Amino acid sequence: MRIFLSLVVLAVxxxxxxxxxxxxxxxxxxxxxxxxxxxxxxDDTGAANIVTSVxxxxxxxxxxxxxxxxxxxxxxxxxxxxxxxxxxxRRDVEPASLVLYTGCRFLFPLILLFGAYIFIHGxxxxxxxxxxxxxxxxxxxxxxxxxxxxxxxxxxxxxTESLGGLVFVGLxxxxxxxxxxxxxxxxxxxxxxxHLFSAGIIPIIYVAIGFKVGAxxxxxxxxxxxxxx
Amino acid sequence: xxxxxxxxxxxxxxxxxxxxxALLGRKLKGVPDLLGILCTMGTLFLxxxxxxxxxxxxxxxxxxxxxPPPIGIAMVVDGLTVFMLLTVNLIAFLVxxxxxxYMSRYTQKWQFYSLFMLMLAGMNGVIVTGDxxxxxxxxxxxxxxxxxxxxxxxxRQELEAAFKYAVMGSLGSMFxxxxxxxxxxxxxTLNMADMAMVLRDGGSGEIxxxxxxxxxxxxxxxxxxxxxxxxxxxxxxxxxxPISAMLSGVLIKALxxxxxxxxxYSVFGITWELSTILLTLGTVSMCVGVLLALKQWDMKRLLxxxxxxxxxxxxxxxxxxxxxxxxxxxxxxxxxxxxxxxLFLGSGAVEYATGTRDLRKMGGLxxxxxxxxxxxxxxxxxxxxxxxxxxFWSKLLIVVAAVQAGLYGYxxxxxxxxxxxxxxxxxxxxxxxxxxxPERLKGIKDVPAMMKLSMSLLALICIAGGLLLLPQVRxxxxxxxxxxxxxxxxxxxRIMSEVR
Amino acid sequence: MSFLESYAYYVxxxxxxLIGLLVILVKRNLIKIIIGLSILDTGVNLFLxxxxxxxxxxxxxxxxxxxxxxxxxxxxxxxxVLTAIVIGVAVLALALGLAVRLYQNYGTxxxxxxxxxxx
Numbered sequence: 001m002r003i004f005l006s007l008v009v010l011a012v013x014x015x016x017x018x019x020x021x022x023x024x025x026x027x028x029x030x031x032x033x034x035x036x037x038x039x040x041x042x043d044d045t046g047a048a049n050i051v052t053s054v055x056x057x058x059x060x061x062x063x064x065x066x067x068x069x070x071x072x073x074x075x076x077x078x079x080x081x082x083x084x085x086x087x088x089x090r091r092d093v094e095p096a097s098l099v100l101y102t103g104c105r106f107l108f109p110l111i112l113l114f115g116a117y118i119f120i121h122g123x124x125x126x127x128x129x130x131x132x133x134x135x136x137x138x139x140x141x142x143x144x145x146x147x148x149x150x151x152x153x154x155x156x157x158x159x160t161e162s163l164g165g166l167v168f169v170g171l172x173x174x175x176x177x178x179x180x181x182x183x184x185x186x187x188x189x190x191x192x193x194x195h196l197f198s199a200g201i202i203p204i205i206y207v208a209i210g211f212k213v214g215a216x217x218x219x220x221x222x223x224x225x226x227x228x229x
Numbered sequence: 230x231x232x233x234x235x236x237x238x239x240x241x242x243x244x245x246x247x248x249x250x251a252l253l254g255r256k257l258k259g260v261p262d263l264l265g266i267l268c269t270m271g272t273l274f275l276x277x278x279x280x281x282x283x284x285x286x287x288x289x290x291x292x293x294x295x296x297p298p299p300i301g302i303a304m305v306v307d308g309l310t311v312f313m314l315l316t317v318n319l320i321a322f323l324v325x326x327x328x329x330x331y332m333s334r335y336t337q338k339w340q341f342y343s344l345f346m347l348m349l350a351g352m353n354g355v356i357v358t359g360d361x362x363x364x365x366x367x368x369x370x371x372x373x374x375x376x377x378x379x380x381x382x383x384x385r386q387e388l389e390a391a392f393k394y395a396v397m398g399s400l401g402s403m404f405x406x407x408x409x410x411x412x413x414x415x416x417x418t419l420n421m422a423d424m425a426m427v428l429r430d431g432g433s434g435e436i437x438x439x440x441x442x443x444x445x446x447x448x449x450x451x452x453x454x455x456x457x458x459x460x461x462x463x464x465x466x467x468x469x470x471p472i473s474a475m476l477s478g479v480l481i482k483a484l485x486x487x488x489x490x491x492x493x494y495s496v497f498g499i500t501w502e503l504s505t506i507l508l509t510l511g512t513v514s515m516c517v518g519v520l521l522a523l524k525q526w527d528m529k530r531l532l533x534x535x536x537x538x539x540x541x542x543x544x545x546x547x548x549x550x551x552x553x554x555x556x557x558x559x560x561x562x563x564x565x566x567x568x569x570x571x572l573f574l575g576s577g578a579v580e581y582a583t584g585t586r587d588l589r590k591m592g593g594l595x596x597x598x599x600x601x602x603x604x605x606x607x608x609x610x611x612x613x614x615x616x617x618x619x620x621f622w623s624k625l626l627i628v629v630a631a632v633q634a635g636l637y638g639y640x641x642x643x644x645x646x647x648x649x650x651x652x653x654x655x656x657x658x659x660x661x662x663x664x665x666x667p668e669r670l671k672g673i674k675d676v677p678a679m680m681k682l683s684m685s686l687l688a689l690i691c692i693a694g695g696l697l698l699l700p701q702v703r704x705x706x707x708x709x710x711x712x713x714x715x716x717x718x719x720x721x722x723r724i725m726s727e728v729r
Numbered sequence: 730m731s732f733l734e735s736y737a738y739y740v741x742x743x744x745x746x747l748i749g750l751l752v753i754l755v756k757r758n759l760i761k762i763i764i765g766l767s768i769l770d771t772g773v774n775l776f777l778x779x780x781x782x783x784x785x786x787x788x789x790x791x792x793x794x795x796x797x798x799x800x801x802x803x804x805x806x807x808x809x810v811l812t813a814i815v816i817g818v819a820v821l822a823l824a825l826g827l828a829v830r831l832y833q834n835y836g837t838x839x840x841x842x843x844x845x846x847x848x
Contacts, residue, residue, distance in 0.1 A: 002754070002755060003755050006750075006751060006754035006755050007751075009750075009754070010747050010750055010751055010754075013747070013750070014743070014747055016439060016442070017439065017743055018743075019435065020411075020435045020436055020439045021736060021739055021740075021743075023415070023435060023436050024411075024414045024415070024436075024739075024780065026736055026738065026739060026779065026782065028783070028784070031417055031781075031803045031805075032299070032416075032417035032418050032427075033299050033300060033417065033418050033419070033805060034417070034781070034803035034804055034805045036300060037300075037789075037804050037805065038789055038801050038804065041789075041804075042791060048790055048791045048792060049789075049790045049791075050789035050790065050791070050801070050804040051789060051790075051804045051807045051808055051811075054804050054805060054807075054808040055808045055811060055812075057294070058294070058296055058300060058301050058302075059301070059302060059362075059363075059808060060293070060294060061293045061294075061302045061363060062302070062362060062363055062366050062808075062809075062812050063812070064244075065354065065363065065366035065367055065369075065370055065812070066366060066811075066812045066815045066816065068244060068347065068350070068351075068370050069366070069369055069370050069373055069815065069816050069819045070815060070818075070819050071247075071248075071251075071347070072344065072347050072370060072373045072374045072377065072819065073373060073377075073818075073819035073820070073822045073823050074822075075251065075340055075343050075344060075347075075377070076344060076373065076374065076376065076377025076378075076380075076823050076826075077377075077822055077823060077826045078340060079337060079340040079341075079344065079377055079380075079381060080377060080380050080381075080383060080388075080391075080823070080826045080827060080830055081826050081829070081830065082337060082340075124790075124792070125790070125792070126788060126790065128811075130811060130814075130815055162248070162251060162252055165248060166248065169244075169245075169248070213815075217818075220822050223826070224822075224825065224826065224829065362809055362812075366812060366816065369816045369819075369820070373816075373819055373820055373823060376820075376823055376824075376827075377823060380827055380830075383830060385834045385835070388827055388830050388831050388834060389831065389843050391827055392759070392824065392827045392828065392831060395820070395823060395824050395827060396753065396762055396763075396766060396824065399766055399820050399824075400750075400753065400766075400769075402820075403769050403770065403773055406773050406777075406813060407746075407773055407776070410773065410776055410777045410780060413777075413780065413805075413806070413809075414780040419805070
């Protein structure tokens with residue numbers, strides 16, 4: 001009965017959408033704002049990667065919201081998983097074999113380095129703070145899965161997370177005093193495009209976001225792993 | 230229309246409070262409470278400042294990072310915005326006062342206040358933003374914070390309710406995002422004013438129709454309109470009382486009703502079909518809510534169904550579409566926020582003192598808990614629509630507006646629903662507060678001071694709320710808000726011409 | 730076949746959306762419902778990205794001097810999807826945390842057994 005009803009609902013949705021699908025051309029140029037970003041992105045923000053200039057420059061308020069959502073999830077998860085979890089039913093975790101353990105230890109700094117490369121070069125190549133942060137967190141996930149029994153210290157991850165967030169917001173607020181515009185205006189020197197030290201505050205913001213997201217996701221993984229033991 | 234730099238503070242202050250709480254509140258004991266009170270007082274004060282400014286200049290604009298829209302994100306404050314801001318932040322302030330005592334029973338107070346501040350920041354963000362994707366982002370902030378808050382005590386019921394709420398809420402958000410994508414694909418811009426201009430110049434009716442349906446489903450789910458209401462009767466009772474008050478009192482309105490109004494009036498432009506759909510959905514919600522509320526024995530569940538029914542009232546007022554109808558709907562929105570929060574806080578007080586929410590297990594509480602009983606009575610009278618409480622005026626106005634517009638059928642249904650509302654209110658009063666006090670409850674005391682203070686202030690607003698209809702006061706508060714509806718897409722025209 | 734060819738991405742994205750919706754509506758296991766939510770999320774993001782595509786376009790990155798900016802795809806959907814994916818991850822994390830706690834409390838992941846709250 002339930003399956004039947006669901007299929008009916010889905011069929012209605014599919015038909016409704018199918019009819020309108022033709023209206024949106026695929027692969028044709030209809031941009032309005034996008035065109036402006038491509039034309040003026042380099043001059044306004046100094047970043048070679050236009051997507052970065054959109055994310056951290058023009059629509060930086062959305063990025064603030066995004067960072068906040070991650071923070072909400074991390075705090076919420078802490079609130080939901082924290083209470084009463086010390087039930088003492090710690091199973092003995094089977095230690096990892098030597099090959100697995102050594103392999104993970106070897107890979108861990110390499111993955112961290114790769115993640116750091118991605119978020120440092122966010123304004124020059126595809127990538128950025130969020131992508132790099134996710135890769136950094138996956139390095140920690142590898143350690144949890146491979147070298148079982150190792151933990152990151154909770155204090156460090158929370159501190160990094162808070163620090164990263166504060167740097168991001170602080171830089172945005174500094175825009176008020178330095179350049180007279182409240183919130184997130186690109187006020188440091190823009191340098192020459194395609195150099196590492198260019199694009200004003202964008203690389204700094206992305207580094208802060210990279211650290212924050214990496215620490216946050218690693219903290220989330222830690223909470224979930226601790227809970228299931 | 231002028232530029233104003235205070236607008237982002239409505240989002241910035243609660244965000245700062247939440248971050249500071251996470252840093253400092255862990256170790257120091259009194260910090261979370263203090264930060265909570267200071268932040269909500271701050272946003273409430275800012276709301277009043279903006280009310281003065283809007284009365285003088287009608288529309289306030291702020292461009293984030295000094296990029297003009299549609300290149301950057303704009304924040305727009307007009308009559309409706311400031312109305313919602315004041316409602317939301319007033320209730321938030323009073324609920325925070327209440328929580329300083331109530332949440333002592335739970336551990337990890339700093340997490341509660343952090344999440345609460347984040348939910349408030351999300352709601353304020355939804356209300357002030359002028360960009361449709363930004364609306365989605367801040368909608369998600371408020372929604373995710375509320376999922377975590379519903380599960381806050383981690384009891385079995387709370388977890389189950391929170392999970393159901395999380396899944397259904399995410400479903401609604403995904404529909405909203407789909408709608409945003411369709412609108413972007415069609416108009417190639419995300420700024421609401423720009424979008425309105427593009428749609429005016431002629432758009433594909435089919436895509437706008439599809440996007441309207443998607444938005445109606447998505448935001449309707451957030452506003453708990455029937456048939457998207459299934460999460461509310463589980464989520465609102467299971468949450469801790471201050472969160473129930475926030476959810477029922479402001480969240481479903483800021484995220485649901487306000488978003489629907491803003492999109493359908495200021496961006497798409499209202500049509501007769503849309504008004505009729507809102508009218509129908511409102512009526513169905515009203516009837517289903519009232520009928521299901523009558524059967525309930527759990528105090529908070531009864532109040533939750535009552536919320537569904539009252540949001541139906543608000544939708545009817547908006548669906549009627551005449552200036553009087555809209556004024557009445559907005560007034561009822563404000564009233565409902567006030568008395569529903571009061572009633573939820575009251576039920577929380579009852580639970581705090583007696584340990585139960587089941588109406589069959591209590592009675593005669595008025596003798597031992599006079600202030601709680603008195604304020605809850607005031608809230609109930611307002612809910613039932615008894616003069617001279619505020620609820621009477623707003624319900625009367627909705628019926629009058631329906632009659633004036635020739636919608637006699639809807640007026641009759643509204644009156645019948647009002648009578649049934651009185652019935653379940655009487656049920657709650659009789660079984661809860663009047664009657665005989667059971668043996669095991671003989672030793673209970675009334676609740677601590679902060680909770681009493683908060684409930685008394687809310688009761689005061691219930692009683693004095695009718696004064697908002699006096700002509701001088703009305704001009705300041707309600708009329709500007711209803712002007713937004715009449716202006717429709719003119720607002721977009723004003724903003725874009727100012728910016729160019 | 731030409732319709733499918735030219736609209737392949739759209740059809741695929743909507744297929745994902747429909748599958749995700751079906752899973753959420755029909756399945757009973759908590760984890761499967763969450764997976765369905767994730768599939769729905771992926772479908773919507775895929776649709777968003779496909780909207781910005783320009784036929785034979787390149788990434789909007791000026792990695793060398795003299796790149797023809799006329800053939801770049803729309804950067805806005807890519808920025809939007811970044812945000813949307815992160816938001817989806819946040820919701821997923823919270824839902825999984827809730828599922829873990831529910832399993833601890835009830836001992837089962839079946840929705841039918843976790844029904845303490847009545848109608």
